Amino acid sequence: MAQAVQASIGDSEFDRDTAVTLSQPGVYDAHLSAGWTIISAINGGYLLALIGRALADALAHPDPFTVSAHYLSASQAGPAIIRTETIRTGRTLSTGQASLIQHDENGAEVERIRVLATYGDLDQLSEEVRTSATPPVIPAYERCLSTSDGPVPDLGGSSEILERLDIRLDPATVGWVVGAPSGKGEMRGWFSLADGRPADPLSLLLTVDALPPTAFELGLKGWTPTVELTTHIRCRPAPGPLRVAITTRNLAGGFLEEDAEVWDSEDRLVAQSRQLAKASR
Structure with a gap:
């Protein structure tokens, strides 16, 4: 399985x-x-985790339950400001909003992302589970493919994020790498951080947006910028690599949706998300 925790x-x-x-x-x-x-922008899941950390400090409850983000403009490396506001504090849930702000070359403020989120305490949730969801069928970790197994396709920009992630993709979802996409709009694989840091509720906000876009398996090669991303954190993940399955069922009008599920080593559904993204060729 994945490398020992470092x-x-x-x-x-x-x-x-x-x-x-x-x-x-x-x-x-x-x-x-x-x-x-x-490519040319900072990953939306990383940005969501950064804003999520600020909200965890600002709100009365520690864990993200649902986080909805609208991406207004592409964030750039460098300084940023996160402004938070508590909307409501209850006994079990707190709701707040946050905006990530940067300054342009003229010093004017530019809002990059606006988030509405509800936080609670995952350790206080009932252990009862009633579900028809099942973990994705993915080949064993050792049989899945990493970036070291072959050349990384040239996407026309930076791929620095790949050095920070340990992603092993299901071979059935990597036809795009050799110019033979399946056309199914599916992406599946094992996920962990490259330095071995264990998963937690905050890092799950990154995980849901960390795999290559399903648009690649639809035959599209361009950047797929997120318009809106909503993530639900369902429980605290157990140690070990995560399994991520993402599907797209409808590409229309230049936009597609991505539905993601994240499962832990104990076969629990720990996170779900849906995002709307702009497709480009």
């Missing part, structure tokens, strides 16, 4: 690159690391 929660590259500093009530300073760049 980094720990709170002491990893992911934690350092999603760190936020309270500068005044409800306002946090952050630095967007170029290490999470794919």
Whole structure:
């Protein structure tokens, strides 16, 4: 399976690159690391995790339950400000909103992302589960393919994020690598952070947006920018690599949806998401 744990929660590259500093009530300073760049923009899941960390500090409850983000403009590596607002605090749930702000070359503020989120305490949830969902069927970790198994396709930009992720893709979903996409709009694989940091609710916000886009298996090769992404965190993941399955059923009008499921080593559905993305050729 995946490499033995090296980094720990709170002491990893992911934690350092999603760190936020309270500068005044409800306002946090952050630095967007170029290490999470794919093609020409910083990965949306990484940005969601960074904003999620600020909200975890600002709200009365520790864990993201549902996080909905609208991506307004492409974020760039460098300084950023996250402004948070508590909307409601209840006994079991807190709801807040946040905006990630950067400055353009003229010093004017540019809002990159706006988030509405509800937080709670995952450790207080009932253990009862009634579900018809089943874990994705993925070949064994050792039989799936990593970037070291062959040349990475030239996507026309940076792929620095790949150095920070340990992704092993189901061979049935990598036809796009050799110019023979399946046309099924599916992407499946094993996922963990490359430095061995264990998964937690915050890193799940990255996980749902970390695999290559399903658009590649539809024969599209261009950037697929996220318009909106909603993530549900269902429980705290058990140790071990995660299994991620993403599907697209409808590409129309230049937009497609991606539905993601994340399963842990104990066969529990730990996160779900849906995003709307713009397709480009």
